[in-house]
Amino acid sequence: xxxxxxxxxxxxxxTSFDISGGGTGAGVSDLFNGQVDIAMMGREPExxxxxxxxxxxxxxxxxxxxxxxxxxPVLEQLQEDGLTREELEAxxxxxxxxxxxxxxxxxxxxxTVYGRSDTSAAxxxxxxxxxxxxxxxTENELEGFSDANHNGDQPVAEAVxxxxxxxxxxxxxxxxxxxxxxLEGDVRPVPLDRDGEGLSEAEDFYETRDEFLAAVEAGxxxxxxxxxxxxxSNGGFEGEAYDFVEWVLTEGQQYVREYGYVxxxxxxxxxxxxxxxxxx
Numbered sequence: 001x002x003x004x005x006x007x008x009x010x011x012x013x014x015t016s017f018d019i020s021g022g023g024t025g026a027g028v029s030d031l032f033n034g035q036v037d038i039a040m041m042g043r044e045p046e047x048x049x050x051x052x053x054x055x056x057x058x059x060x061x062x063x064x065x066x067x068x069x070x071x072x073p074v075l076e077q078l079q080e081d082g083l084t085r086e087e088l089e090a091x092x093x094x095x096x097x098x099x100x101x102x103x104x105x106x107x108x109x110x111x112t113v114y115g116r117s118d119t120s121a122a123x124x125x126x127x128x129x130x131x132x133x134x135x136x137x138t139e140n141e142l143e144g145f146s147d148a149n150h151n152g153d154q155p156v157a158e159a160v161x162x163x164x165x166x167x168x169x170x171x172x173x174x175x176x177x178x179x180x181x182x183l184e185g186d187v188r189p190v191p192l193d194r195d196g197e198g199l200s201e202a203e204d205f206y207e208t209r210d211e212f213l214a215a216v217e218a219g220x221x222x223x224x225x226x227x228x229x230x231x232x233s234n235g236g237f238e239g240e241a242y243d244f245v246e247w248v249l250t251e252g253q254q255y256v257r258e259y260g261y262v263x264x265x266x267x268x269x270x271x272x273x274x275x276x277x278x279x280x
Contacts, residue, residue, distance in 0.1 A: 001060060001229075002040055004259050005244075005252050015240045021152065025119025028054065031234050037241045041230040042121025055280040056232035057272045059248055061262035063172045063216055064122045064225040066190035067157065071164040075188060077103045079206070082191035082199045089130040091167060093137070094145050099165065114159050114168040115146030122153075125224040126169050161186035169225070173260040176209035183207065192221065209260055216262050226262075236279035249273050 006017045022030075027039035028049060042062065045054050066088055068075065081103070083091075090096040091111055100107035116123040120139070127137035143149050150156045157174040160166045170187065177184040189206050191199055205215040215221050237245050249264075249272050256263040264272060 023119040024121035039232045056230040082193035112166040115149040117149035129224040181209035
């Protein structure tokens with residue numbers, strides 16, 4: 001999304017950008033090393049980061065979802081019934097290793113689990129979600145459970161697409177077509193059954209990206225794995241960096257939903273604007 005903002009903002013200013021990925025951990029490290037002016041974060045700052053001078057404001061809501069191949073042997077059942085948090089936890093921690101056992105189907109196929117090898121806040125949030133309220137799996141623990149770990153969303157999506165028995169997690173933009181918002185390609189979302197009674201009407205919103213985003217806004221998809229994304233500086237934002245972040249929190253919000261994210265709620269947006277203006 002920041003790349004989209006960069007393009008639009010750059011049409012009206014002389015500000016130049018040099019954007020690179022690598023995950024939240026890499027971004028924060030580069031920020032403290034003086035290599036970047038702004039870091040993108042997929043989680044709230046840690047207390048020790050704040051003590052070192054990190055200052056962050058939220059910019060939007062991102063959504064992570066469990067993913068499987070379009071050729072998954074029990075895809076139809078997954079789409080009809082979904083999986084509970086507890087069932088997903090059992091899969092990602094290897095308590096359940098067979099698709100037939102997971103959904104009580106006449107299928108004998110071993111589950112392949114793919115994880116993340118980069119310092120991914122999405123993976124951290126997924127670990128928080130899997131463990132349930134008040135607990136968490138660390139990224140290292142999840143990596144240890146996985147059959148293989150990949151560096152970034154795109155490699156994960158490609159690995160899932162090419163393995164009919166695989167399961168992993170992705171940002172929803174790797175599930176839905178960016179232009180049409182429809183389910184396309186070889187990766188499918190795993191619907192979440194929040195109450196263990198199968199997918200209710202309120203939980204059945206995976207057909208299009210717009211339906212999914214509306215469900216997140218309505219509170220029908222949990223936080224985590226939905227999560228706020230942040231822009232951070234070492235100390236307060238200054239100069240061109242301040243001007244850009246101020247634009248993101250005003251005019252820039254109108255573009256968020258179009259590109260597969262959820263804009264900040266009005267109260268939260270006002271808090272972010274006030275925080276930016278006041279500084280650390």
